Amino acid sequence: MEVIRTLTALVFSERCPYCNDPVEPCEIACPACYDKLQRKHLAIKGGARGFRCVSSFVYDGKVRRMVLRLKYHDRIQYIPQITGILADDIIGAYGEKAFDLITAVPMHSRDLKKRGYNQSELLAKSLGKSLGIPYHDTILKVKRTKKQHKLKYQERKTNLNGAFALIDKDLIRDKSVLIIDDIVTSGYTLGKCCKALSKGKPKLICCATIANAQHKYPESSVI
Numbered sequence: 001m002e003v004i005r006t007l008t009a010l011v012f013s014e015r016c017p018y019c020n021d022p023v024e025p026c027e028i029a030c031p032a033c034y035d036k037l038q039r040k041h042l043a044i045k046g047g048a049r050g051f052r053c054v055s056s057f058v059y060d061g062k063v064r065r066m067v068l069r070l071k072y073h074d075r076i077q078y079i080p081q082i083t084g085i086l087a088d089d090i091i092g093a094y095g096e097k098a099f100d101l102i103t104a105v106p107m108h109s110r111d112l113k114k115r116g117y118n119q120s121e122l123l124a125k126s127l128g129k130s131l132g133i134p135y136h137d138t139i140l141k142v143k144r145t146k147k148q149h150k151l152k153y154q155e156r157k158t159n160l161n162g163a164f165a166l167i168d169k170d171l172i173r174d175k176s177v178l179i180i181d182d183i184v185t186s187g188y189t190l191g192k193c194c195k196a197l198s199k200g201k202p203k204l205i206c207c208a209t210i211a212n213a214q215h216k217y218p219e220s221s222v223i
């Protein structure tokens, strides 16, 4: 096994982001480090907004590195493995066949052009295939906003005002909708997207993310 791993590393030059051991290109970590990643099988009540969110991991240092690689360094090969983990957690939290359609938190078209892909959309499409739920674009990001993680907590509340617009009301009327993002921190981004979706009068909206960083914002809207 060790020989195979070493050969794999020589061929693909892929390394575990935590210990630098060889990994398969699709692996988010080597088996030893993967076992140490903090998992969080928890559905969070949406507080005043009333939307539930399930996340597979706690957004700590290790998971943060993985998500940042996926997001900014083209590691879209992580998506199949993350899909497997998150699909299990979605079924665990919401049950089988709970949704009519799956969608993703959108990026502004200019940001999408710059990055070349929207990792949340790729993940949502992959999850849709795995769970047997059709993927649809449902909301547009119509306003370019500052990066939420660069703002102070109070500024996060208003930064996203007017940022998201529903594409097609008829598409989601009376439907159960699952919306995907990479991480949930203060909950404002997902909250605003859920609010935009609500205008289409869906039956149900639930959220799922790779990781949850709400421990950083215990006063946030996701609790």
Ligand SMILES: [Zn+2]
Pocket: 016, 017, 018, 019, 020, 021, 029, 030, 031, 032, 033, 034
């Ligand atoms: Zn490792």
